[in-house]
Amino acid sequence: MFADSADLTIRELRLKSVEGISAALITIEGMCDKEVLAASVLNPLLAFDFGSKSGEEIFESMRSSVLSSAEMIEVIGFDEAANYAASGFAVVAVDGNKKMLAVGAQGYAFRGVDEPESEVVQRGSREGFCEPLRVNMSLIRRRIKSADLVFELMTAGEKSKTQIMLCYLKSRASDKLVQKVRSRIEKCDLEAVLAAGYLSEYLEDDGGRSIFSGVGISERPDTVCGKLTEGRIAVIVDGTPAVMIIPRLFVEEFQAVDDYSNRPYYATFIRALKYLAFVASVYLPGIYTALAQYHPEYFPTWILIKTSESISHTPLPVTLEVLLIAFVYEIMKEAGLRIPKSLGHAVSIVGALVIGESAVNAGIISASTLMVVAVAAICSYVTSPLYPPVMTLRFVFIVVGGLIGLWGIVLATCVVVINMCSKTSLGIPYLSSLSPFAHRTMRDVVLRAPWKTLSRHTIRVQNFPETEDE
Amino acid sequence: MRVSVGFSSARLMLTLMLCGMSVILLENYNLSANQSFGLRMLSIAAGVGVCAVMFLPAAILKKRQNADISDALKSGNKLKRICFSVFFTAYLVFAAEYFLLKYTDMFTKKYYTDAPEWLIAALLLAVCAYAAYRGANAVTRFSVFLFGFVLIVYALIFGGAVGELEFSGAVLGEASDGFVNDFLFFVTPSFAAVIFSLVSGYTKRFRIRHIFIAGGVLAAFFAAEELFERFALGAYANQQEYRFFLLSKIQRLGEIKGMEAMYMAVVTASVFCLTALSVCAVKSVAEVSSLLNSVIFPVILFVLHLCAANFVFVREILSSVLIFDIFSLGAAAAVLLLAVSCSPERRSHA
Numbered sequence: 001m002f003a004d005s006a007d008l009t010i011r012e013l014r015l016k017s018v019e020g021i022s023a024a025l026i027t028i029e030g031m032c033d034k035e036v037l038a039a040s041v042l043n044p045l046l047a048f049d050f051g052s053k054s055g056e057e058i059f060e061s062m063r064s065s066v067l068s069s070a071e072m073i074e075v076i077g078f079d080e081a082a083n084y085a086a087s088g089f090a091v092v093a094v095d096g097n098k099k100m101l102a103v104g105a106q107g108y109a110f111r112g113v114d115e116p117e118s119e120v121v122q123r124g125s126r127e128g129f130c131e132p133l134r135v136n137m138s139l140i141r142r143r144i145k146s147a148d149l150v151f152e153l154m155t156a157g158e159k160s161k162t163q164i165m166l167c168y169l170k171s172r173a174s175d176k177l178v179q180k181v182r183s184r185i186e187k188c189d190l191e192a193v194l195a196a197g198y199l200s201e202y203l204e205d206d207g208g209r210s211i212f213s214g215v216g217i218s219e220r221p222d223t224v225c226g227k228l229t230e231g232r233i234a235v236i237v238d239g240t241p242a243v244m245i246i247p248r249l250f251v252e253e254f255q256a257v258d259d260y261s262n263r264p265y266y267a268t269f270i271r272a273l274k275y276l277a278f279v280a281s282v283y284l285p286g287i288y289t290a291l292a293q294y295h296p297e298y299f300p301t302w303i304l305i306k307t308s309e310s311i312s313h314t315p316l317p318v319t320l321e322v323l324l325i326a327f328v329y330e331i332m333k334e335a336g337l338r339i340p341k342s343l344g345h346a347v348s349i350v351g352a353l354v355i356g357e358s359a360v361n362a363g364i365i366s367a368s369t370l371m372v373v374a375v376a377a378i379c380s381y382v383t384s385p386l387y388p389p390v391m392t393l394r395f396v397f398i399v400v401g402g403l404i405g406l407w408g409i410v411l412a413t414c415v416v417v418i419n420m421c422s423k424t425s426l427g428i429p430y431l432s433s434l435s436p437f438a439h440r441t442m443r444d445v446v447l448r449a450p451w452k453t454l455s456r457h458t459i460r461v462q463n464f465p466e467t468e469d470e
Numbered sequence: 471m472r473v474s475v476g477f478s479s480a481r482l483m484l485t486l487m488l489c490g491m492s493v494i495l496l497e498n499y500n501l502s503a504n505q506s507f508g509l510r511m512l513s514i515a516a517g518v519g520v521c522a523v524m525f526l527p528a529a530i531l532k533k534r535q536n537a538d539i540s541d542a543l544k545s546g547n548k549l550k551r552i553c554f555s556v557f558f559t560a561y562l563v564f565a566a567e568y569f570l571l572k573y574t575d576m577f578t579k580k581y582y583t584d585a586p587e588w589l590i591a592a593l594l595l596a597v598c599a600y601a602a603y604r605g606a607n608a609v610t611r612f613s614v615f616l617f618g619f620v621l622i623v624y625a626l627i628f629g630g631a632v633g634e635l636e637f638s639g640a641v642l643g644e645a646s647d648g649f650v651n652d653f654l655f656f657v658t659p660s661f662a663a664v665i666f667s668l669v670s671g672y673t674k675r676f677r678i679r680h681i682f683i684a685g686g687v688l689a690a691f692f693a694a695e696e697l698f699e700r701f702a703l704g705a706y707a708n709q710q711e712y713r714f715f716l717l718s719k720i721q722r723l724g725e726i727k728g729m730e731a732m733y734m735a736v737v738t739a740s741v742f743c744l745t746a747l748s749v750c751a752v753k754s755v756a757e758v759s760s761l762l763n764s765v766i767f768p769v770i771l772f773v774l775h776l777c778a779a780n781f782v783f784v785r786e787i788l789s790s791v792l793i794f795d796i797f798s799l800g801a802a803a804a805v806l807l808l809a810v811s812c813s814p815e816r817r818s819h820a
Contacts, residue, residue: 291728298728404593407581410735411597414612414742421611422604435614436481466607 008085011042016049021058021095026081031088033107040069041090041103055096062092063101071104083161106134113139116219116241118384123261128219133163133238139221140167144228148172154185156199156237160192163238164199167224172231174462177426181233181246196242199235203246205424211389214425216248223257231460247425247461251433251445253386254278259448267448274382275446281379281390285322286397286409288372292318294405310366319402321365325373326398328355330391333377427468428461436465482606483684485613485743486666488620490521490659491691492740495714495733496572497655500791502648503708507700509649514692517656522685524663524798527805529678531667539668540754542808554804558668558755561801563767564788565661566748567774570594571789573741574775580715581734591775595768598742602749603764606669609746616739623732627718628694630729634702634720657795659688664801668751745771 007029015023025041048066050058063072073089075081081091081100088106113135116128129136137151152166164185168178181203188202200215201208218224219241224234227245235244254274259267291298292311299307311318332351336344359365380390393416400408423430433441441459443449505513531542539558543551573594574587582590601609662684698717699707707713718733753763778785787793 295728295731298731300727405582406731407577407590407734407738408593410738411593411742414597414739415600417612417615418601418604418608422608429611431611435611437614 013045015045015058016047017052018050018058019052021055023058023062023092023094026085026091026093027105028085028088031086031108032090032105036069036107037090037105041067041092041105044068045092055094059094059097059099059101062094067092067101067103069103069105073102075100075102083155086161087163108132110135119218119220119223119257121220121257121261124257125220125222127221129221129236129241129243131239131241133165133236136221136236136241136243137165137167140225140228140234143221143225144169149228152182154182156185156188156190157193158189158191160194162193164193165236165238167228167234167236169228169231172229172458172460173233174231174460177231177247177462178233180426181235185235193237195240196235196237196244199237200244203235203244203426205426210419210423211392212250212386212420212423212430213389214246214248214423214430216245216252217242217385218245219243220257226257226260231462247428249425249428249432249461250420250430253383255444260451264448264450268446271446271448277379277382278386278390281376281382282393283397283409284376284379285326285373285394286401287406288369288401289319289322289398290401290405290409293402307366307368310368313363314366314369315364317402318369319398321369322373322398322402323395325365325370326395329373329377424468428464429466432464432466438465481610481614482666482669483680484617485610485747486662487659487684487688488613488616489740489744489747490662490688491620492737492744495695495737496569496576496712496741497658497791500651501655502651505648505652507696510652510696510700511693513649513652514656514689514696516653518659518685518689518692520657521660521663521688522681524660524802525666525681525684527802527809528663528667529681531805531809539805539808543755554808555755555757557804558801559752561664561797562668562748562752562755563770563774564794564797565664566745566767566771567778567788568794569741569744570771570775571778571785573737576712576715576737577734580712580730587779588772588776592772594738594742595745595772595775598745598749599764599768601742601746602753602768603760605760606747606750609743609750613743616736616743619739620736623729623736624691627729627733628698631698631702631717631720635698636704637701654791654795656692657798658791660795660798660802664798664805665747665751667802667805668754669747 009027009029011025011027013023013025015021023045025045027037044066045062048061050061053061063074071089073084075084075091076099081093081102084102085091088104088108089102090105092101092103094100110132111130113127113130115126119128127139129139141149146169148169148171150166150168150170152168154164154166155161156164166178166181166185184202185199188199190198193199196217200213200217204210204214206214216227218227224243224245228234232245232247235246237244254271256270259270262270292307296304296308311321314321316324332347332355336347336351339347356370360367360370376394380387380394383390396412397409400412404411420431421429421435429436432438433445440457441464443453444459501510531539539554543554570591574590577590578585578587601612695714695717699713703710703713703716703720707716710716715730715733718729749764749767752767753760756763758766774784774788778788
């Protein structure tokens with residue numbers, strides 16, 4: 001174990017006044033803070049006079065009075081010792097003892113606590129999760145100081161042995177839900193768990209086959225704490241700033257931390273806008289295609305004249321044109337995400353001016369089609385966590401609208417809604433609050449009721465109607 | 471492992487009520503042209519009253535042994551089980567086909583005149599098969615969204631047509647000979663009561679008041695529809711097929727167009743709901759697996775549809791309102807028979 005690894009360090013120690021019994025300090029280079037290691041492990045061990053004690057007595061003295069670290073765990077066996085060493089602990093072994101001591105001296109380089117770029121808020125904390133598990137735990141603990149908050153350590157990944165922390169409020173989360181999450185993580189048979197996304201499919205009820213996700217992701221400690229108070233469970237994966245929250249319901253995609261800081265009427269207005277933007281981003285290009293292709297008479301006259309004039313000058317059929325623009329937009333979006341920031345402006349200019357304006361001027365695409373796709377694209381960012389399903393559905397509706405018209409869009413809607421209606425997240429219906437309808441929780445769905453009303457009843461996610469048991 | 475969960479009776483009732491509404495919209499071109507407004511109201515009241523009465527077997531079954539049809543069937547002998555299963559399955563296939571035929575007929579006459587009828591049926595049935603596979607619970611959850619959409623569409627249609635109402639030539643009491651015919655059409659939504667009985671085993675909190683609420687809403691809707699048709703469209707409506715379709719076209723809301731497309735969406739979703747629920751209900755009486763059930767019965771429906779498209783006598787049988795109503799009454803009576811013949815003690819032995 002670690003035999004050929006260059007980062008393994010074993011320091012043999014000769015203990016003061018001890019004959020025939022030696023000790024060893026095992027660390028992994030770069031994982032320990034050298035100053036902490038020297039102050040709390042090495043110096044006390046070398047300075048202490050152990051006298052003529054047996055191996056077991058020496059070990060007991062080390063544990064109780066020599067080593068000064070606050071974090072000290074007894075370990076048995078090389079597997080466990082290796083795990084701790086790889087996590088930044090210094091492992092102390094003494095001749096003639098089965099047990100070893102893992103002493104906390106972690107000190108690896110990591111990114112500091114920073115504002116998460118994906119969840120920017122106007123009012124509220126600027127702190128976001130970072131990569132180390134313990135730092136993320138402290139960010140949550142600072143917000144919920146109650147002893148009710150439980151952190152439960154697990155590992156996943158046959159090779160990576162990634163530390164996973166389940167986090168929940170004992171009085172709020174039901175034991176059944178916690179047990180479900182626990183058993184699903186245990187069933188994970190991946191070799192390496194390098195990010196939260198690796199585990200999310202294992203946590204879903206349908207194994208991630210639906211286009212909507214039943215696992216939420218957040219980089220904000222305040223969001224996670226809010227969810228924990230509703231009986232949800234957070235799963236923190238070491239090495240990633242994205243914390244998973246389960247169960248995740250559809251209506252949550254439209255809620256934001258700012259809603260609870262703003263006035264209720266404004267939060268309600270913003271929520272309504274988000275729902276409208278979601279519908280527009282999914283349906284607008286598809287309905288436009290269906291109308292332009294099969295039902296132009298439904299356009300108001302002034303729009304019909306301009307649209308038909310614009311479309312008649314382009315070489316491609318409307319469906320292909322909409323699909324083409326949507327594809328080009330997705331390519332540009334991916335390019336914008338992956339290229340260095342310094343080149344981002346160049347891509348924007350090329351996209352907006354060269355591809356957009358020039359293509360319209362050259363008569364390759366029509367201005368109305370470009371506008372429709374652009375509006376849908378902007379709307380899809382209003383509910384950014386829903387972007388993958390929104391993008392997929394948009395393409396589906398464009399194709400269906402182009403092939404079968406509005407009737408096809410109605411049928412496709414039936415399929416999508418039935419799929420969503422049958423989806424569950426940890427046994428809780430994904431569309432809960434809307435269908436099955438729960439009037440008590442509706443005060444925080446489209447409407448955001450005042451705090452006095454919200455605090456009147458405690459919402460516990462496992463109490464939603466029609467929750468399934470496995 | 472997924473397990474079925476109980477769901478709200480009110481929601482199932484809502485789903486079936488919606489289906490009932492849309493179905494009568496498909497039917498209304500067959501209403502008597504010269505019927506007076508007063509008698510039409512009377513026929514609506516009588517028809518909806520019969521529909522409400524046909525919910526009673528489900529209530530009795532639930533009250534006596536808190537069971538559904540499949541439980542009641544299991545408590546009987548094999549021959550009885552086979553006879554009832556075959557009867558209910560035949561009824562459900564007939565019901566689904568009855569509405570599917572009306573729907574595709576309306577679709578090809580009023581919406582896409584060039585569309586092949588078989589393709590429309592095939593696509594709709596494919597979607598229904600998927601929904602049936604997902605289960606009755608998913609279909610009833612879907613109906614909540616459909617209900618929201620229905621409210622918007624009808625508010626727009628009726629709201630936009632309010633300005634068109636003209637009562638000067640109102641005839642309220644003149645007798646005519648179409649009462650029985652109209653009554654039969656307003657009994658059509660009673661299929662909902664049979665389907666409710668067949669899947670009510672899943673439901674919880676079933677109350678008699680649900681029947682009155684559903685019946686009341688259904689009657690109010692029909693009355694509103696009749697009011698707008700009669701006093702907004704007048705005699706012109708009687709010369710048209712699918713008068714409600716026409717109502718959706720004449721509504722006045724400035725530049726908003728395409729109301730008939732929204733109406734079509736409502737009817738499509740309702741027929742989809744109804745067919746999917748029928749296939750789900752078959753599962754509760756025929757002992758087949760969910761996957762098999764979701765495939766076999768849509769295929770049977772499609773084959774029947776092809777037969778109806780090619781043979782006039784098949785079409786006439788499948789779209790006869792009289793046969794359908796008799797069949798519905800028979801199915802409701804069969805539910806009652808099962809409820810009465812199967813005592814709670816016998817069921818507990820089974």
